[in-house]
Amino acid sequence: MTGVRELLRCLQLVTIAALALALGTCVSRPGLLEQIDTLGTLRVATVNSVSTYYLDADGPTGFEYDLIRDFAQKLGLRFEMIVLPDQQAVLDAIASGHAHIGVGVAVSERRRGRVRFTPPYDEADLEVVYRVYKNKPQTLADLSGDLVLPANTAVADWLRANRPDVAFTVDPQANTEELMDRVASGDLAATIANADIVAMNQRYYPKLRVAFDLEDVHQKTAWAMAGNGDGGVDDTLYNEAIAYLEETKANGRLHILRDRYFGHVKRLGFVGGHEFARQVDNRLHLWEGYFRRAADDYDLDWRLLAAIGYQESHWDKNAVSPTTVRGIMMLTRAAASDMNVTNRRDPAQSIDGGARYFIRMLKRMPEEIDQPDRTWFALAAYNVGYGHVMDARRLLEAQGRDPNLWVNLRDALPWLTQERYIAQTRYGYARGHEAAAYVGNIRAYFDILTWMTNNRTTQEPPALAEEESEGGTEVAESPSISIDSPAF
Structure with a gap:
């Protein structure tokens, strides 16, 4: 009997062990997305730049910020932006597990060895920039030894792999925008940057010029993620990211965001930017x-x-136009009368009346138009009239396009000059091309003034002036748009 009991006991132990083993193989580790959901916060690594993420007067903003915010909302997650000094630090944060995802990361083959990239959702030319008045470089070979780049960039990876004949220096303390500043001031000969970043910074540095594009080389941008940390690859977050980015392309959301942040950056050109700098001074x-x-x-x-x-x-x-609108805010007689402006040449009255007229346009816009598009719609109405803006919206609706997006209204405004569309409107012909350009220019001027004043040291606001100075209008050559501030 004792032997039978021992045998039964052994069988029980084997059975328990087998059940435990079976249960152990059935219980899997939660996927990354489930872990994040439990944690409650998606940790997002990025750099602080005009094309990714920055703080303005209304709080966090930027192309990548809006993109990742929409993604987190789709997943029902909170998110935390981890701002790092450069993209190498972003990759480190992802590889170490400190961040779940990195946004706005330039793709390179070398980087693929550390992280997994989504399919690229953006692509831009790479441009060699130099300072006007200096000898224009024609090839990379012309810059060998004089080219300076930020450290640990995808561009540097490409040069090392494809152009070992081109000697360049890296500055571990500088980002691309700082290097462009130094090129514009004459401290450096040249650098290489994404075409969008170049266009945005040319507004601030009118002496910055493009020498040439890197032929057949484009900077591809993607989101970057790591595996699950134990040698395996968890696809839950990765697959959701790919699906979301594809959806934003298909539904036009990606195009809308690109237009919101980059659609107006080339409005001024070199001459317009230089003249704006002169008039600021x-x-x-x-x-x-x-x-x-x-x-x-x-x-x-x-x-x-x-x-x-x-x-x-x-x-x-x-100022007086051929149609007799006049003053700093160029009010018509009718608008001035509505705003109780008795002297359109009086700067105080003109500016106050223009502000109130703009507010009127802003308030009249349909409630379904959200910011910042609401402001651009109101600016168009300030220029071409509220009725014409509403006509353009109705034309968009007739074509099945969203009438509440500026990117669509900008397309529709020029239709107001075309006979086939005019017949469908209530208010007839309007100079829609002019209104579209008008808004684009103001957006560019506003961005420049925002950049300038954010870099201005604390000082008292200027006193109200009665008369414009009679002094000369020429200003000393300056590498950047400037005002009377030690920041420049």
């Missing part, structure tokens, strides 16, 4: 106090009002 200080006062009174950004004023009159209080 010569005229803005005369009227800044009035712009600030009106902005405070009506809860607006004074730099937006200043941008409107520059587009309208180049801040010339005596």
